[in-house]
Structures are given as C-alpha cells and as structure tokens.
Amino acid sequence: MREVMELYVNGVRHRLEVEPNRSLLSVLREDLDLTGTKYGCGEGQCGACTVLVAGRAVRSCTTPVHLAAATANHFARETAMDELAHLVGMDPLEFRLKNLKDERLRAVLEAAAHRFGWGRTKAAPDRGVGLAAGFEKGGYVATCAEIAVDRTTGEVKVLRVVTAFECGAILNPDHLTNQIEGAIVMGLGGALFEAIEFEDGKILNPRFSRYRVPRFSDLPQIDVVLLDRRDLPSAGAGETPIVGIAPAIGNAIFHATGVRLRSLPLVPNGLKGEARLHRGE
Structure with a gap:
C-alpha cells in the first residue's frame, strides 16, 4: 500500500506517494532523480549509499524509506x-x-x-x-x-x-x-x-x-x-x-x-x- 510522505532533501521539501518498504536509496535516485547517491554492494557495507538523515549517517540501500525519519x-x-x-x-x-x-x-x-x-x-x-x-x-x-x-x-x-x-x-x-x-x-x-x-x-x-x-x-x-x-x-x-x-x-x-x-x-x-x-x- 502506498503512503504519502514528505522528505526534506538539502532544504527542499518533496511530497511523495511511495511504498513505505522501498529503500531510501531507490526513492532518492528514481523518484527524486538524485543520482549522486550511489548503489554499491546493496548490503550497506561499502558506504557508497551513505546519506545523512537528521544529522545521522545511514546506509540508504538497506533503510526502508518509512524508517529514515x-x-x-x-x-x-x-x-x-x-x-x-x-x-x-x-x-x-x-x-x-x-x-x-x-x-x-x-x-x-x-x-x-x-x-x-x-x-x-x-x-x-x-x-x-x-x-x-x-x-x-x-x-x-x-x-x-x-x-x-x-x-x-x-x-x-x-x-x-x-x-x-x-x-x-x-x-x-x-x-x-x-x-x-x-x-x-x-x-x-x-x-x-x-x-x-x-x-x-x-x-x-x-x-x-x-x-x-x-x-x-x-x-x-x-x-x-x-x-x-x-x-x-x-x-x-x-x-x-x-x-x-x-x-x-x-x-x-x-x-x-x-x-x-x-x-x-x-x-x-x-x-x-x-x-x-x-x-x-
């Protein structure tokens, strides 16, 4: 079931309707076209997908978007x-x-x-x-x-x-x-x-x-x-x-x-x- 969520990325507000269990990485890259965040090992080990959420580093490839905040x-x-x-x-x-x-x-x-x-x-x-x-x-x-x-x-x-x-x-x-x-x-x-x-x-x-x-x-x-x-x-x-x-x-x-x-x-x-x-x- 899709849910309406709001993400603030680099100070910009985005309102999205997404599946809550999708990875934060896929939402950033596919929905917001923020391809600077890279897909690496897919297991959260290499660090290529690291982003800051509320000042905390998270591995976006293994973090469901609904847990990011x-x-x-x-x-x-x-x-x-x-x-x-x-x-x-x-x-x-x-x-x-x-x-x-x-x-x-x-x-x-x-x-x-x-x-x-x-x-x-x-x-x-x-x-x-x-x-x-x-x-x-x-x-x-x-x-x-x-x-x-x-x-x-x-x-x-x-x-x-x-x-x-x-x-x-x-x-x-x-x-x-x-x-x-x-x-x-x-x-x-x-x-x-x-x-x-x-x-x-x-x-x-x-x-x-x-x-x-x-x-x-x-x-x-x-x-x-x-x-x-x-x-x-x-x-x-x-x-x-x-x-x-x-x-x-x-x-x-x-x-x-x-x-x-x-x-x-x-x-x-x-x-x-x-x-x-x-x-x-």
Whole structure:
C-alpha cells in the first residue's frame, strides 16, 4: 500500500506517494532523480549509499524509506502528544497512560517515570521536565529529561535523563546499557544543536571545528532502566533508544519556559529572544 510522505532533501521539501518498504536509496535516485547517491554492494557495507538523515549517517540501500525519519517522526508525535495533554489540562504522563493500549509501551513509560520520580517533586524556577515514548525495530523506549534554562544567555542545559528500554530477552545487559547511553549522547546533538548549514549550494560547516557535536561538558546524569522480557524473542537495540531524547527535551523546554519548539535542532543558537519573550520583556 502506498503512503504519502514528505522528505526534506538539502532544504527542499518533496511530497511523495511511495511504498513505505522501498529503500531510501531507490526513492532518492528514481523518484527524486538524485543520482549522486550511489548503489554499491546493496548490503550497506561499502558506504557508497551513505546519506545523512537528521544529522545521522545511514546506509540508504538497506533503510526502508518509512524508517529514515524515525527520530523526526517520534519528535513530531510526542511533541503533539504533549500539546494535547496541555490543551486538556492533564499531566503528560497521565494523558499518555490514559490513552495507551500497548502494554509494552506502557511498561517502559511507567518504569522511566518511576525511576525519574515524575510528579513527586516540583521543578525549580527555570527548570523543566519532559517525557516521550515510542517503539521502533521491535524495541520500546521511554525517556524522561530535566533541563535548566539560563534566561540571560538563552542556554539550555540537560541535567538529567532517565531512559527505560525493552527489546525482548536481554542477552548482554552491560552491552545494552552502553548502547543506550551512547544513543542518548548522540541524540543530544541532534536534539539541541547539530545541523549542517547550507548557503548557495555549499556546506558552511564541513569540519568538526565548525560542526557542533556533544562534548563531555554537555552530558547530563544518565540513568538506564532495562526491562528484561524473557518471554519474548530478542530484538535490536542499535537505533531505537535514540528516538525519545529529542521530544523529551523539547517538552521539558516548554515546561520551563512556555516556548513550544517544533523543529530540530531545538536550540542551535540558544533560546535567546524566545525565552525573553515569554518573560514579557
């Protein structure tokens, strides 16, 4: 069944009707005539088909087009979910649990919220908390985040992150924990400031000296909760843990400032005028 999708390629919006399981590579080359992306080994090993999706390198020959934007899709959905909760005057956790039917998603959400202490403490001034949940590639994730905003400089600092993850039976808990922690750190960059800058068809920040990536000073306190489902087959954990961090941070920024940010990265140059605007200055 064909689905309508929107792709933003090099800053240009494309609206397509495609089979969701087609490879991203075939859509780029055949539907958009972007033949600069090459077909190599066809197995994602040679790197000829590599493209950047939301700042992350992916092998487009082995990536179905509907999975290419998993991070962005979760950001959009969980941001909208938070907005709905706000509109009806409900706590974001309560709103999600009231409408959730998927027991595995409910389990990670409750586990993350419990470890985080959701609702048990009141956020300090200029601090906010947010949460998000989702599933991808057979894994389920929920993330809670606490942030601090400096209203003078507009700087947003992520203070604490709790992520609960379930991907069936766990074979190597230490390795899985490392994978989740790495996904959170990588996700911080795409959530806050990582972006390729274009002007007149040229990349303005082609070197790491100009392309902002997470540093040790950016890292929050990270707490990982593993849910071991021995009754279920093991699924992958290489991608799914990254999808919750951006919407959790975005929702926390809204909680702290009342500013709703709907695009990634959230604060490449800090909140600046948005934070001051909320104070009525």
